[in-house]
Amino acid sequence: MIVNNSLDEVKKRENALAIIKNIVNTKGRDALFDLTGLSGGFIASSSEISLLETYVGPAIFEDALQEAGKEHMGGEKVLAVNRTSSGILATILALAGENSNVVHYLAELPAHPSIPRSCKLVGANYFETDVFEEFSIPENTSLVVITGSTMDHKVIDEDEFRKVIKMAHDKNIPVMVDDASGARLRTVVFNQQKACDLGADIAITSTDKLMPGPRGGLMAGRKDLIDQIKIKVNQFGLEAQPPAVLAMLNGIKNFKEDNLIKSFTRKDDLYELLSERFNNFVKSPTGVMISPESLSKEIDIPHNLSDNDLAFVFSFILLKDYGIITIPPVSMPGASATIRFELSSPDAFDLDLKDLNKKIEASFDKLLDVIANEEKCREIVFSF
Known part of the structure; x- marks a missing residue:
């Protein structure tokens, strides 16, 4: 070895x-x-770069990212984080309690390691499967996770996507979608709907995957849940800094x-x-x-x-x-x-x-x- x-x-x-x-x-x-x-990228003009101060940058660019991000991802509100893994961690910190269950359906195992690692960190029980007939939601489940497109670009069937969301919502359980590359791969190549339009409560994408943006994560979804997650993001320093926010905005515009x-x-x-x-x-x-x-x-x-x-x-x-x-x-x-x-x-x-x-x-x-x-x-x- x-x-x-x-x-x-x-x-x-x-x-x-x-x-x-x-x-x-x-x-x-x-x-x-x-x-x-x-490969990502950092698209910015010299006039934009001159505004990348600690507080000026967010004041100028975060509102614009809200509009562009919602158009790209759907949902009621977006939140920029320093990596997709950071957004996943913050979501599990906010929504998955100790000894609760987190269940995950994806087109092909394994899941991205940030998901089970985050569950372990909060003491949640984690289960994943790529066999739809074996997927179930046990009692005391706090979060259902769906992967839109796996690390090797295996894309979920849209009918199964909808069914898992319905199963969760029938039990009043929120759904997070790890749509790192899927936010573009599923929608553009496979003509699927955006995760939030399919009913997901939270979706997150990687802004450097299949688009000219920086390494970072962009979350979208229900305003109330985004606000809960944002608390954890700010508590643990997981937020995207002004340069990344600007690059995300321009990455979306140039996709x-x-x-x-x-x-x-x-x-x-x-x-x-x-x-x-x-x-x-x-x-x-x-x-x-x-x-x-x-x-x-x-x-x-x-x-x-x-x-x-x-x-x-x-x-x-x-x-x-x-x-x-x-x-x-x-x-x-x-x-x-x-x-x-x-x-x-x-x-x-x-x-x-x-x-x-x-x-x-x-x-x-x-x-x-x-x-x-x-x-x-x-x-x-x-x-x-």
Whole structure:
């Protein structure tokens, strides 16, 4: 095993960021290709930046974010937080009591780790399932959670979405939707309704996922619940600061649905190219991906690496040799190690897919060359 625990995941990420910095300093930003779908951005004019003071910034930009956020997410009120995980934590702190039950339905396990971790922190009992027939709401349930689109972009069925909301509301239990990428993926690509329009009480999205905003979270929903959650947000310093609020506002304003739709069609071209050599890549809604388990099936050379380790080594080779950023090198502890090539990323808009395919193949060939040497693999992941 190469990556054994959360500390290893932190060190792995630190090394990836050092590699990215070196590429920018020596070759320039154009030598990097961020295909994570999380590239985000910070759009701001010089006149807007001049207003980013501690109290002036919120006074100017938070009202505008209310209007833009409600249009983007639905709901009665929005709340900006410093990360989606922060909003999830604040919601569970506000709504889930000790020894109460939190039940979660999603299209495919596992849930984002911030949800069970937050429940553990408050002493709530947590249950999750991706089998609709097995989903139930026991007595003493304080919160029902739905994931709109999983970490690997598996999208929930809208009929099941509605049924879970109804089940909860029949028992007067609030529903929180983790719609990190789903707020755009579900609505634009799959033509589903916004979570709040489907009846969710609270929905939260990541403002850097599939849109040109900063790393942050934007919550929307019932005013009374947003106000309760806002108390916890302010008590624990989870609120988004003025620069992030401004960038969220401009990220929403500059979000273009056509970019997602274009990636939805281009993924077929990349998939066909990869399928000439590989058997286990699959299409995502806006790109192509391979899970650690599927990557392992592509390899017939004896080795001692775990499936996740294979994904880490492969993705670090892509980064070091070709400047291709995928999620595993830069992810936070507990995130999925699936390697996604997201064509919705700005760096992918004009990318030559044949050239990308060649770089993926060459990186895989290098993986095969080093896979039997665990120390060499460790060096690739942890050594700058």
